[in-house]
Amino acid sequence: MDPLDRLIDLLPQKPPFLFLDEILEHEPLRRAVGAKTFKEGHAVFENHLPGEPVVPGVILIEALGQLAGIVLVPLDGSITVRGYLAAVNDLRFRRLVRPGERILLSADLDRRFGSAARFAVLASVGGEEAAAGWLTIGGMTRA
Numbered sequence: 272m273d274p275l276d277r278l279i280d281l282l283p284q285k286p287p288f289l290f291l292d293e294i295l296e297h298e299p300l301r302r303a304v305g306a307k308t309f310k311e312g313h314a315v316f317e318n319h320l321p322g323e324p325v326v327p328g329v330i331l332i333e334a335l336g337q338l339a340g341i342v343l344v345p346l347d348g349s350i351t352v353r354g355y356l357a358a359v360n361d362l363r364f365r366r367l368v369r370p371g372e373r374i375l376l377s378a379d380l381d382r383r384f385g386s387a388a389r390f391a392v393l394a395s396v397g398g399e400e401a402a403a404g405w406l407t408i409g410g411m412t413r414a
Contacts, residue, residue, distance in 0.1 A: 278341050281351045287314050290334035291376070294341060302379040303342045307334050311370035326368040331402050332359060335392040339378040339408055343388065354411035357387060362404025372396045378406070386411045 275294035282289065296304035309315055309326050316324040336356045343352040368374055374394050381389045387409040394402040 274346065278344055278346075278348065281344055281348050282337055282340060283353055284337055288333075289337070290330060291337055291341075295375075297341065297346060299345045300342065300380060302377065303338050304375065304377045305334075305338045305341070306373055306375055308373045309368070309370055313370070316370065324370050326370075326374070328364050328402065331364075331368065331374070331394050332356075332362065332406070334374070335376055335378060335390075335394060335402070336406055336408065338376050339380075339388070339390040339392065339406055342378050342380050342390065343408075343411070350413060352411050352413060354386075354388075354408040356406065357409030358405075358407035360405040360407070362392075362402060362406070364402045365400045366396065368394070368396055368401050374401065381405070 275297050278294050279291050290307050291305045292307050294305045315327060315330050319327050374396055377393045379391045381391055387407055389405060389407045392406050
């Protein structure tokens with residue numbers, strides 16, 4: 272297993288609520304880039320727009336939040352940080368994401384304040400923006 276992908280194991284989320292397949296870049300306390308592909312038949316599509324399978328926007332937000340959590344972890348995993356999604360600001364959805372499409376996700380730490388951190392986040396498919404905005408992770412503690 273790639274050392275970057277081991278960072279995923281440090282997240283508190285586990286399948287079926289883990290929405291990252293791989294970590295492509297990791298600069299602790301700066302940024303992370305990851306990817307996720309939702310295969311046809313994945314539970315996120317069940318009863319969500321029957322006959323028109325698209326990844327729900329809230330699931331894209333959760334995937335971006337999970338990636339933001341990885342930004343806060345050193346590469347060796349010696350410290351893990353737990354936090355909760357505290358705010359979603361100016362997040363826009365620009366395109367639908369369909370089953371089988373590889374979503375490239377990025378989270379860049381903008382600033383930390385107290386036990387919270389704000390991230391610029393982006394989800395794209397094939398170089399086309401699917402969602403972008405700001406997430407704040409709050410209530411952060413060492414796990």
